[in-house]
Amino acid sequence: MTTTTAPTPDLVVQPSAITPDRVRLPRHLLSAGDLDRVTAEHVLSTAERLEQAIAGREVRKLPTLRGRTVVNLFFEDSTRTRISFELAAKRLSADVITFSAKGSSVSKGESLKDTAWTLQAMGADAVVCRHSSSGAPQQLSAWVDGHVINAGDGTHEHPTQALLDAYTLRRHLGALEGRRIVVVGDVLHSRVARSNVLLLSTLGAEVTLVAPPTLLPLGVESWPVEVSYDFDKALVGADAVMMLRVQRERMSGAFFPTAREYSRSYGLDERRRALIAPHGIVMHPGPMNRGMEITPQVADGAGSVIVEQVANGVTVRMAVLYLLLSGEIEQSGGVA
Amino acid sequence: MTGQATLIRGAAPYGEEPQDLLLADGIILATGSDAAADSRAADAEIVDGAGLVVLPGLVDLHTHLREPGREDAETVESGSAAAALGGYSAVFAMPNTDPTADTAGVVEQVYRLGRDVGLVDVFPIGAVTVGRKGERLAELAAMAYSAAGVRVFSDDGDCVSDALLMRRALEYVKAFDGVIAQHAQEPRLTQGAQMHEGEISARLGLTGWPAVAEEAIIARDCLLTDHVGSRLHVCHLSTAGSVEVVAAAKKRGTAVTAEVTPHHLLLTDERAVGYDPVFKVNPPLRTAADISALRAALADGVIDIVATDHAPHASQDKETEWDNASPGMLGLQTALSVVIETMVLPGLLDWRGVARVMSEAPARIGRLTGHGRPITAAEPANLVLIDPEARWTVDGAALASLSTNTPFQGMELPGRVVATYLRGRCTADAGVPAGH
Numbered sequence: 001m002t003t004t005t006a007p008t009p010d011l012v013v014q015p016s017a018i019t020p021d022r023v024r025l026p027r028h029l030l031s032a033g034d035l036d037r038v039t040a041e042h043v044l045s046t047a048e049r050l051e052q053a054i055a056g057r058e059v060r061k062l063p064t065l066r067g068r069t070v071v072n073l074f075f076e077d078s079t080r081t082r083i084s085f086e087l088a089a090k091r092l093s094a095d096v097i098t099f100s101a102k103g104s105s106v107s108k109g110e111s112l113k114d115t116a117w118t119l120q121a122m123g124a125d126a127v128v129c130r131h132s133s134s135g136a137p138q139q140l141s142a143w144v145d146g147h148v149i150n151a152g153d154g155t156h157e158h159p160t161q162a163l164l165d166a167y168t169l170r171r172h173l174g175a176l177e178g179r180r181i182v183v184v185g186d187v188l189h190s191r192v193a194r195s196n197v198l199l200l201s202t203l204g205a206e207v208t209l210v211a212p213p214t215l216l217p218l219g220v221e222s223w224p225v226e227v228s229y230d231f232d233k234a235l236v237g238a239d240a241v242m243m244l245r246v247q248r249e250r251m252s253g254a255f256f257p258t259a260r261e262y263s264r265s266y267g268l269d270e271r272r273r274a275l276i277a278p279h280g281i282v283m284h285p286g287p288m289n290r291g292m293e294i295t296p297q298v299a300d301g302a303g304s305v306i307v308e309q310v311a312n313g314v315t316v317r318m319a320v321l322y323l324l325l326s327g328e329i330e331q332s333g334g335v336a
Numbered sequence: 337m338t339g340q341a342t343l344i345r346g347a348a349p350y351g352e353e354p355q356d357l358l359l360a361d362g363i364i365l366a367t368g369s370d371a372a373a374d375s376r377a378a379d380a381e382i383v384d385g386a387g388l389v390v391l392p393g394l395v396d397l398h399t400h401l402r403e404p405g406r407e408d409a410e411t412v413e414s415g416s417a418a419a420a421l422g423g424y425s426a427v428f429a430m431p432n433t434d435p436t437a438d439t440a441g442v443v444e445q446v447y448r449l450g451r452d453v454g455l456v457d458v459f460p461i462g463a464v465t466v467g468r469k470g471e472r473l474a475e476l477a478a479m480a481y482s483a484a485g486v487r488v489f490s491d492d493g494d495c496v497s498d499a500l501l502m503r504r505a506l507e508y509v510k511a512f513d514g515v516i517a518q519h520a521q522e523p524r525l526t527q528g529a530q531m532h533e534g535e536i537s538a539r540l541g542l543t544g545w546p547a548v549a550e551e552a553i554i555a556r557d558c559l560l561t562d563h564v565g566s567r568l569h570v571c572h573l574s575t576a577g578s579v580e581v582v583a584a585a586k587k588r589g590t591a592v593t594a595e596v597t598p599h600h601l602l603l604t605d606e607r608a609v610g611y612d613p614v615f616k617v618n619p620p621l622r623t624a625a626d627i628s629a630l631r632a633a634l635a636d637g638v639i640d641i642v643a644t645d646h647a648p649h650a651s652q653d654k655e656t657e658w659d660n661a662s663p664g665m666l667g668l669q670t671a672l673s674v675v676i677e678t679m680v681l682p683g684l685l686d687w688r689g690v691a692r693v694m695s696e697a698p699a700r701i702g703r704l705t706g707h708g709r710p711i712t713a714a715e716p717a718n719l720v721l722i723d724p725e726a727r728w729t730v731d732g733a734a735l736a737s738l739s740t741n742t743p744f745q746g747m748e749l750p751g752r753v754v755a756t757y758l759r760g761r762c763t764a765d766a767g768v769p770a771g772h
């Protein structure tokens with residue numbers, strides 16, 4: 001079998017009306033707030049181009065990051081995010097190493113800093129970091145030379161999830177300017193919500209957060225969002241509704257009385273689904289608690305793009321890896 | 337004991353009229369024109385005090401010396417050196433050591449270690465409850481009547497949250513004129529708390545430490561103190577709301593005193609952006625509005641004293657994930673400069689005021705008779721000489737502590753300690769502790 005290794009002109013970024021120095025990604029992707037509108041749109045259009053490029057290939061793989069090493073550093077279990085990044089890196093022909101905390105030196109008490117130095121010594125070009133502590137990827141970025149991509153840190157952020165959500169939204173709704181998006185559930189503990197609020201508002205969307213008051217952070221008043229406790233009212237005419245996973249263990253913290261009461265007030269069923277705009281879509285970052293925050297009928301029904309989100313995750317992560325690492329490729333003498 | 341005398345020429349007590357001070361036999365032997373005229377001045381060591389301010393030696397009511405147990409982070413010796421270099425002649429050592437200072441044996445050990453080092457008087461604080469577990473009272477009287485003569489009791493690091501236990505502690509220490517120094521933190525409201533609860537914590541995804549968790553305990557304790565007629569000291573008060581609660585209690589006559597730390601006078605919760613755990617502290621850094629309220633309260637006396645909450649931590653306990661890192665900051669060598677920066681330069685406090693909040697009042701709360709005394713003849717020669725015009729840049733690695741966790745790293749601060757005297761003996765001279 002012959003692998004296509006010809007140069008890929010469709011991957012050369014077309015600056016169009018955008019000045020090149022304004023589309024430069026930050027060195028690390030730690031927060032969705034690191035991306036201004038031009039840069040965020042550039043990531044999304046790059047993802048589109050990558051998707052087209054790969055769709056036309058016999059072997060679904062691009063040679064772009066050949067010889068580069070991407071380390072998946074997962075201190076917290078997350079099979080779906082890990083394999084999504086793994087696939088994204090492999091489709092760009094990078095070497096991928098997965099470093100899981102369980103069974104590694106980390107579980108034997110090795111510090112984050114020592115782990116960082118180990119990766120540094122091994123010459124990782126990019127480190128994809130998932131951690132249960134908010135801020136750990138940012139701390140890591142001070143200790144390694146490679147690019148750090150936050151793959152979800154504690155209750156802080158999950159910027160590539162927000163990018164894949166924005167990508168999915170754009171495909172269904174076009175430009176996001178003025179689009180009304182309702183985000184529902186455990187905002188307090190949700191890194192997905194934080195990143196989405198930042199990115200969607202950067203892209204011009206109007207975000208409404210719906211949650212019981214106990215699951216909204218104190219200080220949410222300063223966020224660029226509307227806040228509502230009335231799910232039905234917020235849904236009327238919305239362009240999209242994004243359900244957040246509610247962890248059952250939150251009940252022990254008495255954030256809400258029972259799963260049943262939560263479901264009644266903040267669960268998405270078919271009656272509520274019918275309230276959104278006819279073109280509206282239903283999203284969920286997964287994994288879902290079917291019957292808790294979303295009924296199976298809605299999850300699998302019309303307008304649900306939940307499975308598509310997973311596919312788009314790979315594409316968007318390819319774009320992020322490509323854009324972060326290709327800057328260096330250019331510096332070191334062009335694409336191989 | 338008749339060692340060599342010291343004649344400090346032309347330093348200004350409380351920043352007022354410059355005059356000479358003759359130190360001999362552990363006391364201020366003479367002042368003004370009497371000093372140079374005294375026979376002991378003839379062979380005295382002469383110290384040029386021109387342009388310097390002289391204050392009574394500083395007293396820190398809230399220090400962590402980490403010994404016994406965490407000698408990798410700080411020892412009585414290294415902490416004493418830091419204290420002397422910071423202008424202190426006395427420090428109170430918090431009991432959250434390993435073993436806990438909850439028995440006469442442990443407090444006497446710390447007291448003796450301090451005496452052997454000899455750079456600063458170390459007064460151990462006794463734990464209120466056994467092992468600081470908040471379950472039953474430690475042997476408070478045994479510690480009070482030990483060689484250490486403990487008068488201040490605290491479970492610092494943890495709150496005596498049980499209302500009945502707190503009531504009993506407040507009542508019990510009346511027998512020996514003790515005081516309960518409360519770490520005010522409602523435990524249920526602060527489960528897993530990482531930083532001040534507000535806009536920044538919401539953005540950073542760090543569990544919030546709400547101001548009300550401090551204010552509710554202070555309010556309760558003031559009422560308990562009234563009820564049993566005892567004495568309460570509030571450790572590291574950090575919020576504008578706490579200021580209001582203490583002000584109201586003082587107004588109605590509650591025997592409550594309160595301290596503020598230098599870091600709470602200068603740094604806000606914005607420092608958590610970037611997740612550098614050097615800025616993690618308990619209670620957490622608060623907002624600019626809180627800082628304004630704390631400064632005003634310190635100026636008008638609602639807050640009685642500045643205490644450092646000097647909390648050394650080994651690097652492995654700080655260079656880690658934020659929620660895994662130990663809370664606390666170095667403070668002994670930067671406290672005076674931060675007070676000058678935040679209180680003296682803005683005109684909120686004069687040097688008399690600095691003497692009051694950093695020496696006289698903390699000595700009085702801790703029932704010390706030999707510290708925080710006036711700068712007059714026959715008083716103990718516990719003094720600090722300060723160059724108010726000097727500026728210096730903080731470098732954690734250059735501080736005397738075994739740890740380097742200063743939140744003021746790289747900051748340029750005003751005021752430098754030129755010398756510290758403990759009963760007439762120079763314990764820190766131009767940045768070098770005695771014996772080094």
